[in-house]
Amino acid sequence: MRVMAQMGMVMNLDKCIGCHTCSVTCKQAWTNRAGVEYVWFNNVETRPGQGYPRTYEDQDRWKGGWEVGRNGRLSLRTGSRLKRLLTIFSNPIQPSIDDYYEPWTYDYETLTNAPVQEHTPVARPRSLLSNEPMKVEWSANWDDDLGGAPELTQADPVLRKISAQVKQQFEQTYMFYLPRICEHCINPSCAASCPSGAIYKRTEDGIVLVDQDRCRGWRMCVTGCPYKKVYFNHRTGKAEKCTFCFPRVEVGIPTVCSETCVGRLRYIGIVLYDADRVLEAASTPDEEDLYDAQRSLILDPHDPEVIRAAQQAGIPRDWIDAAQRSPIHALINRYEVALPLHPEYRTMPMVWYIPPLSPVVDALTATGHDGEDVGNVFGAIESLRIPVEYLAELFTAGDTERVTGVLRRLGAMRSYMRDLNLGRPADESIAAAVGMTGRDIQDLHRLLAVAKYDERYVIPTAHAEQGPEMEELDTGCSLDYEGGPGMGGWGPFGETSGGVTPIAVENFHMLARRQTTDTLAAPGDRDQRVNLLNWDGKGSPEGLFPPRPDEREGLHGPDGGGVGPDSPSATEPRP
Amino acid sequence: MNVLDILLWVVLPYVSLAVFVVGHYWRYRYDKFGWTTRSTQLYERRLLRWGSPLFHFGILFVLVGHIVGLGIPKSWTNAVGLSEEAYHAVAIGIGAIAGFCTLAGLAVLIYRRRTVGPVFSATTRNDKFMYVVLTATILFGLSNTVLGALGHEGADYRDTVSPWFRSIFFFQPQPELMSQAGLGFQLHALSALVLFAIWPFTRLVHVFSAPLGYLTRPYIVYRSRDQQLGARTPARGWERAGGGRR
Numbered sequence: 001m002r003v004m005a006q007m008g009m010v011m012n013l014d015k016c017i018g019c020h021t022c023s024v025t026c027k028q029a030w031t032n033r034a035g036v037e038y039v040w041f042n043n044v045e046t047r048p049g050q051g052y053p054r055t056y057e058d059q060d061r062w063k064g065g066w067e068v069g070r071n072g073r074l075s076l077r078t079g080s081r082l083k084r085l086l087t088i089f090s091n092p093i094q095p096s097i098d099d100y101y102e103p104w105t106y107d108y109e110t111l112t113n114a115p116v117q118e119h120t121p122v123a124r125p126r127s128l129l130s131n132e133p134m135k136v137e138w139s140a141n142w143d144d145d146l147g148g149a150p151e152l153t154q155a156d157p158v159l160r161k162i163s164a165q166v167k168q169q170f171e172q173t174y175m176f177y178l179p180r181i182c183e184h185c186i187n188p189s190c191a192a193s194c195p196s197g198a199i200y201k202r203t204e205d206g207i208v209l210v211d212q213d214r215c216r217g218w219r220m221c222v223t224g225c226p227y228k229k230v231y232f233n234h235r236t237g238k239a240e241k242c243t244f245c246f247p248r249v250e251v252g253i254p255t256v257c258s259e260t261c262v263g264r265l266r267y268i269g270i271v272l273y274d275a276d277r278v279l280e281a282a283s284t285p286d287e288e289d290l291y292d293a294q295r296s297l298i299l300d301p302h303d304p305e306v307i308r309a310a311q312q313a314g315i316p317r318d319w320i321d322a323a324q325r326s327p328i329h330a331l332i333n334r335y336e337v338a339l340p341l342h343p344e345y346r347t348m349p350m351v352w353y354i355p356p357l358s359p360v361v362d363a364l365t366a367t368g369h370d371g372e373d374v375g376n377v378f379g380a381i382e383s384l385r386i387p388v389e390y391l392a393e394l395f396t397a398g399d400t401e402r403v404t405g406v407l408r409r410l411g412a413m414r415s416y417m418r419d420l421n422l423g424r425p426a427d428e429s430i431a432a433a434v435g436m437t438g439r440d441i442q443d444l445h446r447l448l449a450v451a452k453y454d455e456r457y458v459i460p461t462a463h464a465e466q467g468p469e470m471e472e473l474d475t476g477c478s479l480d481y482e483g484g485p486g487m488g489g490w491g492p493f494g495e496t497s498g499g500v501t502p503i504a505v506e507n508f509h510m511l512a513r514r515q516t517t518d519t520l521a522a523p524g525d526r527d528q529r530v531n532l533l534n535w536d537g538k539g540s541p542e543g544l545f546p547p548r549p550d551e552r553e554g555l556h557g558p559d560g561g562g563v564g565p566d567s568p569s570a571t572e573p574r575p
Numbered sequence: 576m577n578v579l580d581i582l583l584w585v586v587l588p589y590v591s592l593a594v595f596v597v598g599h600y601w602r603y604r605y606d607k608f609g610w611t612t613r614s615t616q617l618y619e620r621r622l623l624r625w626g627s628p629l630f631h632f633g634i635l636f637v638l639v640g641h642i643v644g645l646g647i648p649k650s651w652t653n654a655v656g657l658s659e660e661a662y663h664a665v666a667i668g669i670g671a672i673a674g675f676c677t678l679a680g681l682a683v684l685i686y687r688r689r690t691v692g693p694v695f696s697a698t699t700r701n702d703k704f705m706y707v708v709l710t711a712t713i714l715f716g717l718s719n720t721v722l723g724a725l726g727h728e729g730a731d732y733r734d735t736v737s738p739w740f741r742s743i744f745f746f747q748p749q750p751e752l753m754s755q756a757g758l759g760f761q762l763h764a765l766s767a768l769v770l771f772a773i774w775p776f777t778r779l780v781h782v783f784s785a786p787l788g789y790l791t792r793p794y795i796v797y798r799s800r801d802q803q804l805g806a807r808t809p810a811r812g813w814e815r816a817g818g819g820r821r
Contacts, residue, residue, distance in 0.1 A: 200796040
């Protein structure tokens with residue numbers, strides 16, 4: 001047994017209202033830059049729908065993830081290593097920008113520059129790739145809220161797996177949202193596809209990252225990832241992906257998407273798993289057994305044997321404590337209500353989902369039945385085959401039993417807790433019907449419905465002695481955007497080439513210049529940036545404001561001949 | 576042998592090679608982040624699908640041809656009983672096919688670069704200059720092969736260019752050999768020397784990240800969190816605690 005810790009997330013889909021706050025805050029934090037306009041580390045998809053990029057789940061076409069060959073061995077779906085190297089000059093199955101969408105901006109300048117005219121001027125969309133005017137035809141959530149259904153949903157790869165009769169009724173009966181980030185897989189196929197070895201899994205917390213200095217832009221990871229969560233930055237020529245907000249998680253605060261989630265539906269914690277059995281679990285012959293196989297990888301953090309092995313593996317005590325209190329472990333293995341997204345890709349994903357019961361309840365209520373009566377709910381779960389089959393294709397490789405089991409638990413929790421909330425005696429038979437006790441149900445309810453901040457996020461922190469080194473991470477310059485007054489922009493070899501100047505070095509030079517200069521905090525010429533960090537408060541730093549007219553007077557003298565071209569106005573009488 | 580010969584066939588090669596070696600070292604130290612293929616497949620893939628493999632596989636064969644033609648002395652192939660005619664038939668045959676593949680691929684790639692809007696706007700001035708030198712080198716080289724195939728009276732490059740090339744690396748340069756070579760070979764060599772000199776400062780550096788290690792490394796790479804988080808070395812007493820873990 002080789003114990004490793006893995007950071008993971010669980011999302012409770014019942015609570016997702018599809019507001020895209022997670023996507024927007026993630027974008028602001030991570031991909032608000034040139035070259036990654038089309039990149040959404042976090043996106044929210046309406047299901048049924050095509051997803052982002054379009055139909056990414058169709059692995060017959062995109063060849064993401066792993067497969068088990070006839071000899072029972074695990075290999076990447078794109079073929080052998082040699083085959084990948086031979087297709088390195090032109091990857092035959094890399095999604096093109098049309099499968100995402102062509103990023104655009106608007107020609108805002110016409111709004112202010114347009115001549116006087118009868119009609120209001122319009123800011124027309126312009127492509128951010130070619131600068132040409134373009135027609136906006138698709139984006140990251142074009143089919144949001146079933147927009148464009150039923151035509152667009154026809155192309156949903158998950159829906160296509162379900163029978164034809166189901167397809168027709170679908171949009172009338174069921175819709176839910178699926179927020180997605182990188183799965184930070186235990187068996188990441190992106191890392192396995194990377195020819196340069198730039199994508200790595202961190203030994204401490206299992207977060208999968210791209211080393212930007214080692215990435216050479218071979219693009220195999222984009223194809224290798226079945227979730228299409230590795231993106232190609234078309235300006236820097238490097239792969240980028242969700243980082244699980246590691247600078248935040250390292251100091252014990254949740255990821256941006258979790259922190260800003262309006263529905264508070266995300267849970268973060270660590271699990272301990274047995275790294276020696278990963279290959280065996282991922283090679284499980286029957287796809288429907290993969291869910292159990294992955295669950296069996298996850299170790300019980302209360303088991304003394306596991307604790308001893310974890311300590312031997314160098315996992316610190318506070319991490320073992322965190323694993324014991326982990327909401328992820330509880331939802332996956334204690335209550336068994338969380339399911340992995342597409343376990344059949346065999347990457348052992350670590351962002352799991354609690355399937356939504358609300359649509360079932362809503363459908364029941366719409367028919368005039370009591371949607372929270374346990375008998376009705378159980379009956380509805382059995383009879384509303386469509387949602388169950390769809391959810392099974394998403395979360396259990398088609399095994400409807402598992403999904404039904406989870407939905408029954410969620411339904412039982414609602415009924416049981418309603419009795420308590422209405423002051424009626426608890427009906428223990430409801431709990432027993434789903435193999436739980438009343439105590440379990442109350443604990444689960446507390447975790448899912450009350451969802452206290454410190455119970456949703458149990459993140460073991462990095463240690464205080466790291467503080468000084470972290471300074472460098474947090475002190476980027478806000479002016480450092482393309483064309484901005486900061487240090488960024490085009491180096492001699494293309495976009496953002498060259499090293500980053502550490503802020504400490506920059507300050508050192510600024511300070512030295514100020515100490516040796518003749519004037520007060522004066523930058524030598526106006527093109528230079530004004531560094532207020534070194535401004536000692538005496539006067540105003542030159543270059544920060546344009547010179548005032550009276551200052552010009554003072555400089556040149558009121559009577560002086562040969563003043564600047566604007567001197568006549570300076571001598572004109574003022575009101 | 577005059578001053579010009581020495582400048583062109585002794586000084587220039589050494590300057591060019593020195594810039595090539597030191598330049599790569601410097602670029603790798605200074606600009607790891609800029610060291611990439613800068614692929615444009617995301618923008619356009621229909622033309623790339625033909626142009627890029629044609630060019631790249633073609634130029635790999637051309638490279639092998641150059642290693643054989645420049646690196647192996649005539650006396651060796653004579654010693655194993657390979658006749659002059661047979662050698663040239665094989666060399667020119669394979670060379671012409673590989674060369675035309677390379678040229679066709681390059682033509683497709685340049686056409687794509689000019690006509691596809693997003694690809695063109697991702698092209699830097701540096702790229703354009705590099706394309707000119709690269710194309711010139713390939714064209715001169717290919718014309719030598721074609722002229723050779725037509726039986727044109729150029730000196731046999733295995734008597735002139737190859738020994739000169741090897742003499743550079745033995746530090747006993749023989750510029751007089753090069754001055755006897757045909758004009759085509761001289762132009763080809765000169766443009767190649769310019770190409771080597773600008774190589775480290777262009778996108779061509781991606782040649783040296785050919786990921787051959789991928790064939791032998793384990794699938795999943797595990798790495799510990801970096802010992803050093805920022806760009807500067809931590810001050811004494813402020814190093815990360817715990818050594819291996821965190």
